[in-house]
Amino acid sequence: MATLEELRVQLDGIDNEIARLFEERMKVCGEVGEYKIQSGKKVLDRQRENNKLADVASKVHGEFNKKGIQELYTQLMSMSRKLQYQKLVEAGALGRLPFIAIESLEKEKARVVFQGVEGAYGQAAMFNYFGESCNGFHVHTFRDAMEAIEEGSADYAVLPIENSSAGAVNEMYDLLDEFENYIVAETIIPITHTLAGIPGTKLEEVKCVYSKAEALMQTTHFLDEHADWQRISVVNTAVAAAKVAAEQNKEQAAVCSAYAAKLQGLEILADNINDEKNNSTRFVIVTNQKVYLKDANKISISFELPHESGSLYRILSHFIYNDLNMTKIESRPIEGRNWEYRFFVDFEGNMEQPAVKNALRGLREETRNLNILGNY
Numbered sequence: 149m150a151t152l153e154e155l156r157v158q159l160d161g162i163d164n165e166i167a168r169l170f171e172e173r174m175k176v177c178g179e180v181g182e183y184k185i186q187s188g189k190k191v192l193d194r195q196r197e198n199n200k201l202a203d204v205a206s207k208v209h210g211e212f213n214k215k216g217i218q219e220l221y222t223q224l225m226s227m228s229r230k231l232q233y234q235k236l237v238e239a240g241a242l243g244r245l246p247f248i249a250i251e252s253l254e255k256e257k258a259r260v261v262f263q264g265v266e267g268a269y270g271q272a273a274m275f276n277y278f279g280e281s282c283n284g285f286h287v288h289t290f291r292d293a294m295e296a297i298e299e300g301s302a303d304y305a306v307l308p309i310e311n312s313s314a315g316a317v318n319e320m321y322d323l324l325d326e327f328e329n330y331i332v333a334e335t336i337i338p339i340t341h342t343l344a345g346i347p348g349t350k351l352e353e354v355k356c357v358y359s360k361a362e363a364l365m366q367t368t369h370f371l372d373e374h375a376d377w378q379r380i381s382v383v384n385t386a387v388a389a390a391k392v393a394a395e396q397n398k399e400q401a402a403v404c405s406a407y408a409a410k411l412q413g414l415e416i417l418a419d420n421i422n423d424e425k426n427n428s429t430r431f432v433i434v435t436n437q438k439v440y441l442k443d444a445n446k447i448s449i450s451f452e453l454p455h456e457s458g459s460l461y462r463i464l465s466h467f468i469y470n471d472l473n474m475t476k477i478e479s480r481p482i483e484g485r486n487w488e489y490r491f492f493v494d495f496e497g498n499m500e501q502p503a504v505k506n507a508l509r510g511l512r513e514e515t516r517n518l519n520i521l522g523n524y
């Protein structure tokens with residue numbers, strides 16, 4: 149029996165040949181790329197790839213090797229596509245990327261919209277980003293806010309996208325995909341919930357608690373200590389506070405900020421009732437202009453994938469191959485298409501970077517409905 153040393157010498161010889169052939173193959177793929185730039189042909193040719201996979205499988209023996217060589221060729225062809233996308237980007241054939249780089253946002257003159265009423269966390273986020281003297285107003289729903297910027301009655305909307313303990317704000321993801329509005333910035337604010345009731349209310353008197361669904365989720369431990377309380381979800385924490393103040397009923401309380409409680413003349417019955425003491429929410433600043441700040445370092449995109457084994461794996465390779473750090477992935481069901489999903493990915497980068505351009509070029513061709521939601 150051969151020794152390990154001898155077997156490794158054999159492997160080294162084979163690998164030298166594979167490495168040489170790999171380079172040779174990539175060189176030809178580069179030429180194919182040049183041809184495709186000239187002819188305007190698409191990089192991805194699924195039919196050719198499927199034929200190639202069947203062909204190479206027919207040339208080896210046994211199930212293990214057939215599956216193995218197909219995996220190998222899937223990778224090889226994906227590498228070949230990436231090389232071709234790189235060439236396309238270098239040749240300036242980038243596809244649609246009409247985002248304009250700007251130095252700063254005009255915060256002083258801007259009209260800013262948030263969802264809810266006075267005292268909503270959205271207002272706190274707006275003050276945090278635009279300053280307390282900004283020109284802000286509020287609307288009833290997230291959709292109303294997206295419409296306000298789409299039609300130009302506001303320049304920016306400040307809307308919540310993710311909470312540190314309750315996770316994604318799903319509706320916002322759907323709206324970002326639906327509207328042609330773009331994220332230009334984000335701001336994170338601490339969220340400290342209180343339980344507030346009309347002055348003089350005792351905890352024992354409370355029977356019903358109003359708040360936004362996410363806030364009820366973020367205070368589950370506290371609320372579970374009062375399992376007999378009915379929990380009712382309303383559009384916003386500040387709306388909950390306003391409702392309790394308007395109805396003047398000691399059986400009702402709201403989960404809201406101390407600021408909202410004070411604005412509505414409510415008394416704080418229990419302070420800092422979040423499950424997670426460092427609870428915070430990330431808000432995005434959205435506009436209808438396709439712009440990004442020059443120093444932006446995060447990109448949000450959305451895309452759809454066919455319901456096929458390995459499709460997400462193949463797409464994520466565009467981030468890995470281009471050394472892009474993916475920071476978040478979410479998925480949402482696509483309306484009217486059961487079990488198909490739209491993915492939302494955040495990754496680090498700026499649209500000016502070649503690696504970002506390469507990845508976006510590949511993603512544009514290999515996904516359905518790629519949407520660049522913003523660079524911020």
Ligand SMILES: O=C(O)C(=O)C[C@]1(C(=O)O)C=C[C@@H](O)C=C1
Nearest residue numbers: 180191192193196197225228229
């Ligand atoms: O034949 C082509 O059109 C190529 O671009 C080459 C290649 C490959 O590497 O074999 C790469 C990408 C295509 O999807 C199909 C095949």
